[in-house]
Amino acid sequence: MPTKIIVLDDDPTGSQTVHSCLLLLRWDVETLRIGLADASPIVFILTNTRALAPEAAAGTLREVCDNLKVALAEQSLTDYLIVSRSDSTLRGHYPLETDIVAERLGPFDAHFLVPAFFEGGRTTRDSVHYLNDVPVHRTEFARDSVFGYEHSYLPDYVAEKTGGRTPAMAVERIVLADIRGDGLLDRLVALKDNRTVVVDGEKQSDFDRFAAAILNAAHRGKRFLFRSAASILTSLAALPPQPVPAEAMASCVREGRPGAVIVGSHVRKSTEQLEKLLQEPGVAGVPVAVEQLLHADTAGEKLCAEASAAAAVAHLEGKTPVIYTSRTELTFADAQARLHFGEAVSKLLMAIERRLPESIGFLISKGGITSNDTLSEGLNLRTARLLGQILAGVSVVLTPADHPRFPELPVVLFPGNVGDADALATVYRRLSNPPAL
Template identity: 60%
Template sequence: MRWDVSTLCLGLRDTAPIFFILTNTRALPPEAANAVTKEVCQNLKLALNTEAIEDFLVVSRSDSTLRGHYPIETDVIAQELGNFDAHFLVPAFFEGGRITRDSVHYLIIDGVPTPVSETEFAKDSVFGYRYSYLPKYVEEKTNGCIPEKSIERFLLADIRSDSQARLMKLTNNQCCVVDGEIQKDLDMFARDVLATASRGKKFLFRSAASILTALAALPPQKIAAEKMAVYVRQGSTGVIIVGSYVRNTNQQLEKLLQAEGLCGIEVDVSKLLNGENILKDLIELTLAMVYQAHAEGKTSVIYTSRRELTFPGVEARLEFGSQVSNVLTKIVRRLPHDIGFLISKGGITSNDILSKGLDLTSVQLLGQILAGCSVVITPDDHSTFPNLPIVLFPGNVGSSDALASVYQQLIKH
C-alpha cells in the first residue's frame, strides 16, 4: 500500500514470486495517475538496484473490464523502466467470466458471451469505450497513436501451439493483444513468455488477474477456500462494506441481505452533495447502528446508496467518489475492535480500506476464498485490528449469491 523505496525492498525480498503495489490510480484523474505511476517506477528502479535484481516482469494490473488509465500507465512504465520489446493487453479474467476470442473481449452474462462494448462497463462515466475488438479499443484509447492494423494479435490457435519464435521477433514496445478462453491458454502463453524473457526479451503487460496466475506459477494456498473461517477472530460477527455500484454487486447485495444474522445499514451518499457539514452526522449515525448490531451479535452490512448520481464532468465524478471513500474509511477506523472479519466489496473501496481505513503499509495474501476474491490478514502488531482477516471482493466478480456464500463460509463454526 506504499511505494517508498524501503517498502518496495520488503516486497522484493519476500519469498513470494509476486507482489502488488496498490496505487488506486483508477480513482484519480489522468494527471495524478501519471504522477503516481512515475513515482512508483522511479522508486522501483532504486529498489531493484538496492536488491541487485535484474530479472523481473512488470504488469500494469489495473484492468477492470477494460476501464482504467490506458495507455497513460503503460506509457509511463515504458518511459521510466524502458526498452520493452512489447507490451501485451491480456484482459481475460476467467474467474470474472471474461474471455477473449479472435481479439474480441467478452463478458459471459447468464451463460452467453457478450461483447464488453454492449455491457454497462463500456458506458462508464469516466472510462467508457466503444469497442470490444481489442485492436480498435487500443486505437480508440491511444487517439490513433497506435493504429489498429499495427497491432500484433495472438489468437487461440497461436498460443495453443508455440509462440516463442514470434515473441523473439518483437521489438520497440510492439503493442500485442492476447486471446484466452481457459486458464490453460494463458499458462501456455506464460510458459513461452518466460522462456523468451530468459533469452533477453523484455516485456510489459496490461492485464486482469488470470495471466498473473500463470506468470507467477503460484503453489496451492496453505488453507483451502472452504476452511478460511479458521482465520475469523473471536467468533463469527463481522462487518461487510459494499461500495461498488455495478449491477452484479447490486444483485449480490440483494441476495446477501436475505441471509440471517445480518443488519443492513444504508449510507445515503447523495447527502454529501449538500456539503461537508453532513459528513460527520452521516458517519456518527452509521457507527451508532453498527455498534448496536454488534451488541446484538449481528454482522453489519454497510452499503452505499445504490442510485448512481450524475455529474457535470469526469473531475466532479472522481471528486465525489473520493468523498464517498472518505466516509467509508472514517467508518472503518472506528469499527468495534473485536469484529471477527471484514468483507470489502469493490476494488477502489478495498484499496482505500486497506491503505487509509486500516493505515496498512503492506499486507500478506493468504489465498482466495472464492475464485477472484482474495483474503488478506492484518499484521499481529496492528494497533487496532491485529490478525483481522479481510476479504477483498471485486465489484464485478461472482454469481448473484457469491457475496452471501462468502459470508456463510466465514461464519462456519
C-alpha cells in the first residue's frame, strides 16, 4: 500500500492539482476513518482555518489532530505523511499550524516549507519565492491586512513569522542544485529535531525528484511534516491522468442544464474574471451589496431574499445566475473586524446558495473561503469525491447521490487568485457546452 498523504487544508482549494480522492468536511473519528481507508493515496481534511482568527484556528486544528491520532491508531496506519496545505503566496497561520501539528502528532525530524505552485505561476529559486517572476513581498498578497509579510527570501520569512524564534541562519535550504544533483537522500536522512527546511521548485520534475527522496527517507523511518502549496502534492501522490478530461467536464452537468455561480473572492484577479464572465451569453448578474451588512442588523435577510428571487427568475429564463458581492473597497479598524465581516458575508452567501433552484446543472464557487463554506455549510456535506481539474488549479467535486437537494451536482472550487482574466468565463463555457462526440 502506498504512503498515505494526509492533507490538513486551510481552505478547500488545496486539491487543485490532484483527482479521484476524498475531501472530508468533518473531522470526527468516524469520518477520518473513512478517509484513511479510502483507496486513494491522498485525502484532504478541510479545516478552513485560514478564515478563522488565530485562537479559533488553533482550537480547530487541535481537535483535528487529536481525532486523527485516534483514527490512525485504530487503522494501525504508520506509513503516512502530514501536509499542512496553505496559500502559495505565503498567507496563513504560520507557524501556528505547524507548531500545533508537531505538538499533537510529532515528533518530526523536519518540517518543509514548499510554497511553489506551478499552475499559478508561483516558483521558488535560491530560496526566494516568486509570483510570475516578481518576488512575492512586492505583490498585493504581502500587504494582506491579516497575513501580511515583508520578506520573499524564505529563511527571512520564517524568522519574521516566528518572531525570531527560528532565526534565518538556522533554516536549512534545499535549492535547485540540491534537488537536481546527488546526495539529497543523505541530507534528508540526517535531518532531526524538527529542523525547518525551505525548498526550491521551478517545475514539476523538481518536485518529482524531491518527493521520491522524501518517500525513500520516510520508508527508512524518518518523520516529516510539510507546510506547502498544492504542487508538491501531485508528486507525493503520483496519480495517473484524471479519468474525466478538463474539456469533457460538461458530461458531468446534470441533464445539461444551466448552473449557478457564487463569487465571494474580492482580490483584483477575481474582479477581472467576474467582469469577463458577466459578458458571456446566457448569464445573469446578481450583485449583492454586502456593505449594507455594516449598517443594519436586518440587511442580511433583505439581501438574501432579493438575490434568491433574482436567481430563481434567471433560472426560469434558462440562464445561469452569477451572484457576486459588491466590489466596493471597505476599510476596517483591525484584522479582527475584517474577519468578522468576512464571516457575515459568507453566512449571507450560503443562505442564498441554500435557496438556489434544485434543478441547477452545476455550481461554480469562486474564492477559497466561499468554496469551503459552499461544501460544509451551503451543501452540508460530510465528504465529497474530487473528480479532477477543469482548469489548471481549479477543482471539480461531485456531491453524493443521496444529497437531499443537489444529488450528483458538479461543484467547481475556484481559488480567488488563480487563472488569467478569462479563466472564470472559460470554466463557465466548459460546463455550458457539451463535449464534441
